[in-house]
Amino acid sequence: MHTWHWQTWEELPYLTCSLLKPWNHGFFTQQFSPRTPCQIVTALQANAQAYQIRQVHGNTVLTPSEINNAASTAQEIKQSLERAAADGILTEQPQQAVWVCSADCTPVLIADEETGQVAAVHAGWRGTASRIVPNAIARFLEYGSSIQNLRIAMGPAITGEVYQVSETVAAQVGASIVSADQADSTESIINLLQQLPHSPILNDPQPGHVRLDVRRVNSLQLEQLGIHSEQVAIAPHCTYQEPKLFFSYRRNKLKKVQWSGIVSN
The missing domain is CATH 3.60.140.10 (CNF1/YfiH-like putative cysteine hydrolases)
Incomplete structure (x- = not known):
C-alpha cells in the first residue's frame, strides 16, 4: 500500500x-x-x-x-x-x-x-x-x-462524492473507457459505468445529474493500458x-x- x-x-x-x-x-x-x-x-x-x-x-x-x-x-x-x-x-x-x-x-x-x-x-x-x-x-x-x-x-x-456533473459530461468522460460499439448513447454509457466495480459514477439527487470520480476514470484508463x-x-x-x-x-x-x-x- x-x-x-x-x-x-x-x-x-x-x-x-x-x-x-x-x-x-x-x-x-x-x-x-x-x-x-x-x-x-x-x-x-x-x-x-x-x-x-x-x-x-x-x-x-x-x-x-x-x-x-x-x-x-x-x-x-x-x-x-x-x-x-x-x-x-x-x-x-x-x-x-x-x-x-x-x-x-x-x-x-x-x-x-x-x-x-x-x-x-x-x-x-x-x-x-x-x-x-x-x-x-x-x-x-x-x-x-x-x-x-x-x-x-x-x-x-x-472527489466523486461531491463532484456533481450533468449526465452528458459524465458520458463524455466515461466514453474514454467504454468501447465505441457500446457507447451509443449517454444512457448506455452511464449504465455501463455504474456496473463497473468501484464505479466512477455515484447517484445525485438532481435529475439529469450524477457524481463523477475523475481520478477513478483515470485509473481505469491506466488499467486498460496494462498498468x-x-x-x-x-x-x-x-x-x-x-x-x-x-x-x-x-x-x-x-x-x-x-x-x-x-x-x-
Missing part, C-alpha cells in the same frame, strides 16, 4: 507519495500561493530548471525542447510571448522540474524508475475525456519506457472538502491554483 506524507518547506505544508520516493516531488498546498514554480522548485531541488505550460484542458503533452521551440517561434514572428499550450510536460534530461497547476482537476505525476524520466499532467474532466494520461504514457513509450517501470501518483482533486494497481497511487485528499489546505474552483469560483511538480533523475 502506498503512503502519503506531509512535508514542510519554510513551515509550509506539501504532500509527497512513497511511490515516487526516488524523485524530488510535491503536491503543494494553497499556502504556497502566490509563489510560482520558479520559486517553489527550491523546495525540491534548487538547481533544477522549472518548466510550465499554459493549460487549456486538452490532451497535448510537450517536452522542454518543444516548449522552448514554441517560445522561440513566437518571438520570431513577433507574437506576444505566451507559454506553449498543453496540459502535460515530459522531461528529456536529468534535473528538469515539470509543473502543473490545479484547483479541483487532478494533478498527475508520472516517473520511470528505469530511466529517471518524469512527467506532470493536468487532468480535468475534459482532459480525462480526451485521454491525456494515456497520451502522456504513450510519450514515455516513444522514449523507450516499459509500462512496468512507470509509477503514477494522482494528487489532491475534487497494475500497485503502480498507481491516489491521494486521500479532496480539494473541495479541505478549504484550509486547497483552493477549489467549484467551492469558491476563484481563479486560484496550487502547484504540483517533480524533478527528473
